[in-house]
Amino acid sequence: FCETIQLHLTQLIRLRPGQGAQVLHRDRLAWGGYLPADIEPQFNTIWAVTDFTQDNGATQVVPGSHRWDPKRTAQPEEIAYAEMAAGSVLIYSGSVIHSGGENAASADRIGLNITYTLGWLRQEENQYLSCPPEIARQFDPELQALLGYAMGSYALGYFTPPLPPGQGPEVVPPEFLFNGKVASWGEEMYQNTSARAAEGKL
Structure with missing residues (x-):
């Protein structure tokens, strides 16, 4: 299921x-x-x-x-x-x-x-408050994904960065927070996300 x-x-x-x-x-x-x-x-x-x-x-x-x-x-x-x-x-x-x-x-x-x-259900314990990003970034990717910092299915789990309209992507996989591909919320994240979308990986 x-x-x-x-x-x-x-x-x-x-x-x-x-x-x-x-x-x-x-x-x-x-x-x-x-x-x-x-x-x-x-x-x-x-x-x-x-x-x-x-x-x-x-x-x-x-x-x-x-x-x-x-x-x-x-x-x-x-x-x-x-x-x-x-x-x-x-x-x-x-x-x-x-x-x-x-x-x-x-x-x-x-x-x-x-x-x-x-992976598509709400967790009983809110893992994102129990283990916020500043803590989760210290873990291995497998554990990050287990906590929920990963796409749960085709379109479950993305986030929109806290940027002014038009200054960043609207759909970002949570893995991008930790995988070292993005240094900030700016243009680099936009380019990486756009490239992933073009490859059909979002």
Whole structure:
């Protein structure tokens, strides 16, 4: 369903001792339920920083729930616990019913949640504010593209430089911010962008 993927969100999840279980949910609801059921919008990972046990709040997952009717709810006997050693990873789609478990242990349960989405969807975490250009320019091009500083499809993701009318291009791929081809917002950017357009690369 896409030509590219992008980073959806990153978060460190800490469950403190005595913290109750999270409500079971599907992450795809971030888009408000507007996407057709046959489009899977999200790919999730949660990395165990500490051991995950049922006692300390291992992620609860409902296997097969990605195929269920959206209105169906999970029964207790359908819930499994993603028990795993530190350094392991749980992989699941945005349509799987899941939640953080209850931490009945005496120590924190810590997990690193990194999720990805289709390149043409709005990201849950606004990556351009979390990682603005002055920070993103320090990264490798692959990571810049993953954050969203790349064309997501034929015409998704371009920007217009903050120049007076007629003094610059109106359609610039975000890669031009970082690839060293453009030194400023002026004539050089205009010429490079025009050349790329002539080659059919915009």
